[in-house]
Amino acid sequence: MDLGEINPVLLIASLMVAATPLLLAAIGELVVEKAGVLNLGVEGMMIVGAISGFAISVETGSPWLGFIAAAIGGAVLSLLFVLLTQVALANQVASGLALTLFGLGFSALMGQGYVGIKPPDMADIHIPVISDIPVIGPILFQHDPILYLGIALTAAVWATLKYTRVGLILRAVGENHDAAHALGYKVIKIRILAILFGGACAGLGGAYISLIRVPQWTEGMTAGVGWIALALVVFASWKPWRALLGAYLFGGITVLQLNLQAAGVAIPVEYLAMSPYIITILVLVILSADKSSAPASLGRTFHASH
Amino acid sequence: MKFTTLLASAAMALGLATSAMAEDKTKVGFVYVGPVGDGGWTYEHDKGRLAVEEHFGDKVETVFVESVPEGPDAERVMTQMALDGADLIFTTSFGYMDPTINVAKKFPNVKFEHATGYKTADNVSVYSARFYEGRAVQGHIAGKMTESNIIGYIGSYPIPEVIRGINSAYLHAKAVNPDVEFKIVWAYTWFDPAKEADAATVLIEQGADVILQHTDSTAPQAAAQEAGNVVTFGQASDMSEYAPFPRVSSIIDNWAPYYIARTQAVMDGSWETVNTWDGIREGMVEIGEISDRVPADVKEEALAMKAAMAAGEYHPFTGPINKQDGSVWLAEGEVADDGTLAGMNFYVEGLEGEIPQ
Numbered sequence: 310m311d312l313g314e315i316n317p318v319l320l321i322a323s324l325m326v327a328a329t330p331l332l333l334a335a336i337g338e339l340v341v342e343k344a345g346v347l348n349l350g351v352e353g354m355m356i357v358g359a360i361s362g363f364a365i366s367v368e369t370g371s372p373w374l375g376f377i378a379a380a381i382g383g384a385v386l387s388l389l390f391v392l393l394t395q396v397a398l399a400n401q402v403a404s405g406l407a408l409t410l411f412g413l414g415f416s417a418l419m420g421q422g423y424v425g426i427k428p429p430d431m432a433d434i435h436i437p438v439i440s441d442i443p444v445i446g447p448i449l450f451q452h453d454p455i456l457y458l459g460i461a462l463t464a465a466v467w468a469t470l471k472y473t474r475v476g477l478i479l480r481a482v483g484e485n486h487d488a489a490h491a492l493g494y495k496v497i498k499i500r501i502l503a504i505l506f507g508g509a510c511a512g513l514g515g516a517y518i519s520l521i522r523v524p525q526w527t528e529g530m531t532a533g534v535g536w537i538a539l540a541l542v543v544f545a546s547w548k549p550w551r552a553l554l555g556a557y558l559f560g561g562i563t564v565l566q567l568n569l570q571a572a573g574v575a576i577p578v579e580y581l582a583m584s585p586y587i588i589t590i591l592v593l594v595i596l597s598a599d600k601s602s603a604p605a606s607l608g609r610t611f612h613a614s615h
Numbered sequence: 616m617k618f619t620t621l622l623a624s625a626a627m628a629l630g631l632a633t634s635a636m637a638e639d640k641t642k643v644g645f646v647y648v649g650p651v652g653d654g655g656w657t658y659e660h661d662k663g664r665l666a667v668e669e670h671f672g673d674k675v676e677t678v679f680v681e682s683v684p685e686g687p688d689a690e691r692v693m694t695q696m697a698l699d700g701a702d703l704i705f706t707t708s709f710g711y712m713d714p715t716i717n718v719a720k721k722f723p724n725v726k727f728e729h730a731t732g733y734k735t736a737d738n739v740s741v742y743s744a745r746f747y748e749g750r751a752v753q754g755h756i757a758g759k760m761t762e763s764n765i766i767g768y769i770g771s772y773p774i775p776e777v778i779r780g781i782n783s784a785y786l787h788a789k790a791v792n793p794d795v796e797f798k799i800v801w802a803y804t805w806f807d808p809a810k811e812a813d814a815a816t817v818l819i820e821q822g823a824d825v826i827l828q829h830t831d832s833t834a835p836q837a838a839a840q841e842a843g844n845v846v847t848f849g850q851a852s853d854m855s856e857y858a859p860f861p862r863v864s865s866i867i868d869n870w871a872p873y874y875i876a877r878t879q880a881v882m883d884g885s886w887e888t889v890n891t892w893d894g895i896r897e898g899m900v901e902i903g904e905i906s907d908r909v910p911a912d913v914k915e916e917a918l919a920m921k922a923a924m925a926a927g928e929y930h931p932f933t934g935p936i937n938k939q940d941g942s943v944w945l946a947e948g949e950v951a952d953d954g955t956l957a958g959m960n961f962y963v964e965g966l967e968g969e970i971p972q
Binding site for chain 1: 649650651652653654682767773798799800801802803804806807808809810812813814816817818820821822832833834836837838840841854856857967968969971972
């Protein structure tokens with residue numbers, strides 16, 4: 310056992326990378342659920358985003374265009390969910406599951422020609438002076454732009470939900486859609502926008518895996534991150550900063566436990582392997598002792614004639 | 616006879632004829648642990664399935680279900696396949712062992728073939744490949760090519776098949792490079808590209824400049840490519856899209872001949888329970904092309920070792936070999952027996968760490 314082999318700077322830097330896909334997907338889903346919609350299709354939207362982003366960035370040579378395409382890809386797939394649940398008023402749980410299955414199959418079809426190709430690199434941001442500060446520089450200031458986007462998005466969602474009129478309306482729709490409707494808010498329209506936002510975020514998260522974290526295209530490569538994001542939203546009590554904490558904890562412990570294994574620490578591997586799940590759940594459950602509850606209209610279908 | 620009755624009986628006769636024809640077809644099912652596009656393990660099994668289709672043409676019908684989790688879900692999938700009239704079902708992951716046995720009990724007329732397991736029944740055969748022979752070649756090349764003397768190994772689950780591979784690679788790396796050290800990380804998954812890439816990155820960050828993987832996707836190859844000066848080997852499939860570097864060689868599983876032979880046996884009615892364990896000699900394990908990034912003399916030695924195994928002259932586990940605790944496993948010149956290999960649950964001397972139980 311030699312803990313000295315673990316480089317804490319590299320460890321923290323790579324835990325941030327491991328957490329970002331989860332964070333992006335969770336923030337998107339958080340907004341969707343705050344609007345009172347339960348979209349279980351996160352995994353499907355992520356994988357479609359992963360291949361859309363991969364394909365476009367390979368074709369154009371630009372990772373930026375790839376990420377934009379990923380957001381559009383995720384949003385387009387969520388449009389299907391919109392049609393099913395907001396227009397046809399279908400059951401949200403069933404529609405979400407269908408969306409995941411469809412997304413996994415459809416992405417495999419789209420990705421036929423992209424196996425084994427290396428995507429173009431997205432250069433890390435390098436800010437003169439502060440990026441060169443020892444320790445802090447490599448940890449905080451030498452990442453790819455999308456990682457910062459994830460954090461910025463968390464802050465933006467938090468501020469919007471808490472301080473703005475838009476956020477207030479969104480929350481009203483999620484808490485009591487009949488009351489919001491009586492006040493004259495367009496419940497369906499607001500929900501559609503929230504779902505599209507969720508789809509775009511999930512798409513970005515997926516593309517982060519295929520373009521930066523791995524980087525390659527493989528069928529089914531999200532391998533369940535979407536489901537973890539869904540669970541994270543619940544355990545984070547629908548609060549953006551807690552979702553960020555949860556994502557970093559989960560990503561962090563995942564990377565940490567691999568590091569500990571490689572360094573030969575004498576903790577049984579089984580415990581290390583399950584530690585990301587257990588510690589994340591424990592921390593977030595303890596934090597949610599303040600009894601914050603789910604949006605009251607979560608998962609309920611709205612129809613204006615009611 | 617009324618015209619409609621005539622028509623109805625004609626339709627019925629036609630229906631009977633087509634269903635009789637359909638019954639002539641042998642239906643072969645495949646259960647996969649990952650997606651067919653994983654570029655590794657499942658990809659090769661699916662190539663075997665396609666070879667069966669090509670070989671028998673209209674006489675067979677194949678079906679497959681991909682990404683089936685190991686556990687109760689697998690039982691459900693197999694049951695459904697058997698109910699749908701499959702005559703032969705290949706279950707292609709170690710974790711399908713007990714589900715296969717359970718489902719086989721319920722369908723005595725359906726033949727089952729379980730890959731990499733050890734439990735057989737009247738209608739359950741097991742088959743596997745001697746991947747450890749390929750690992751010996753990899754270990755040799757890895758030991759010669761590492762400069763940091765640290766070789767990273769991504770394990771999936773601590774099962775005998777994976778442990779055999781680690782031991783074989785280590786023994787042959789150590790033989791050519793006494794300073795070599797193995798760092799082993801257990802991913803506890805067969806297929807999760809993000810996690811596999813993380814594991815590879817962690818090993819590289821801790822100094823490994825050769826990565827061996829026993830997981831199914833090409834993600835570790837991508838991570839190594841990203842890092843630059845790191846050597847990898849294709850696992851289960853050639854993974855030639857990462858050649859000539861980082862991928863310098865590979866172990867390729869060739870299941871097609873076996874799948875064709877077993878399907879033929881079902882057609883002939885000659886199917887019997889067998890326990891197949893074939894290696895380089897029989898062609899079930901192939902060594903992918905060794906790229907030019909490997910020095911010529913190392914390549915020659917590796918090919919010589921492969922030839923010796925193909926001729927049956929060399930066994931990768933030939934004594935003297937001690938177990939991790941220093942006790943003697945194989946005396947000088949002694950060769951490991953298949954029983955011990957099949958249930959291998961110990962590291963050889965020199966490896967560090969414990970096998971998770």
